[in-house]
Amino acid sequence: MNTAMTANGVIIDYGMGNLFSIKHACEQAGIEAKVTADVTALMQADLAILPGVGAFGDAMKTLHALDLVEPIKDFAATGKPLVGICLGQQILLEGSSEFGSHKGLGLIPGQVVRFDNPKIGETTLKVPNVGWSQIWDTKSEAAANASDTARPARWANTPLRSIDNGTYMYFVHSYYAVPDDDAVALTWTSYGDTVFCSSLMKGNVIAFQHHPERSATEGLSIYDNIKTMATTALRG
């Protein structure tokens, strides 16, 4: 494998969220990342990252206003990695009930819902969920806070191939994705008694509710793996 090969990435700039930490994480991994809303640059990129912090409705409105909705779908159709992060994950789904009903990009069948009274025993947890939580291969491991941290075989050909089951990642969110098909859920995480899908992968469309770029060494290795996927795809 030619790991020296750099990948050209585009971080889609639609005015939502801290793009700088993503850019820095890309640079660490050898991804030359351009922060831009330019469609030509997007279509030429080896991989695209869809970031986002804020509200689902605003994000979709802005993507429409910038004429980015169709180009993002076109990019997804090229087979090159499209990576959604946080709100950028959520808008890959079909819709959300956040502040009214909103239509998403629909690249992954499913909906986005708000935490509904997550609890530990009798104590209601705060929403948003802010902090470090573990990502697990299966729903039941997430529910049980399992102790077996062996690398899941299912993650072998995914951006998680280098990390252990139950690795801690940094989350900030009030909503989470509910895919129609559990098979597209790459990881599961619990917040109190609520178990939610924390990352998704459907072909070349990859998405994380957490922030790998803010999740220390393990998070950075996810960027390394994304780069490898992009350059491997390049060499055909």
Next chain:
Amino acid sequence: MNIRIIPKLDIKGPNLVKGVHLEGLRVLGKPWWFAKYYYEQGADELIYMDAVASLYDRNSILEFVRQTSKEIFIPITVGGGLRTITDIREALRAGADKVSINTAAIKSPNLISEAANRFGSSTIVVGIEAQKQMDGSYEAFMENGREPTGKDVFAWAKQVEELGAGEIFLTSIGQEGTGKGYDIELTRRVAESVSIPVIAVGGAGTPEHVHDVISKGKADAVSMASMLHYNFIEHCDINKEDFCEEGNIIFLQSGKTSYRMNQASIGDIKRHLLENAVSCRPTA
């Protein structure tokens, strides 16, 4: 839910400083030594406070954010002297993940909602500096604990939540820098009156203090400075000559490693929490 441990770095120009009751700032070294060490030791986030931003210009802290955000991959919050939407944008553009505002929010509460709308609630932390009064009430202060505002801390906490703040960074001025423990009553009353996370700061001297403010004070995250800084100074091989000769450097020149201050590392704190059934992200 996993409790977050958030080292606080008070920065004055080129130096990391620490005082008592937010006053009497003493130079402890270069901020970069501390930031990088805490990141490697398993800090869950970092907070940088510009100790004198309202008196000086802000370029040095922004430059520090710019440098560190390239090498530190955990969330970084920047506070101190941020007055306007433009100031907030500059801090975020420098690489901060969140900003903490206090004085400007008190003077113009709409800044909270405007900033939350523009940058997302999760980006906006409101700092509340609380001073216990003779009658047992708590008053919010501003300008780094120097100026009273007449606002009741609990009413103000509810208001900042309604205005769209994502978290509250709650300082007990009375406990700050003393190492005598957090103000449990203050923290619990604020944490129970809002539904957003509350970060408690001020008074940590031992891992037990940290445990108390979580179990009794209901803090969602805990921040501390002196306890970690003095531990770092004692245990790390740093060249204490290698700092800018500016500010009160008598402590560093004295070669002392501590000053009536208990100390603990992030690992000590987290081990103590885990042994006492408080969940947190373990250190490596």
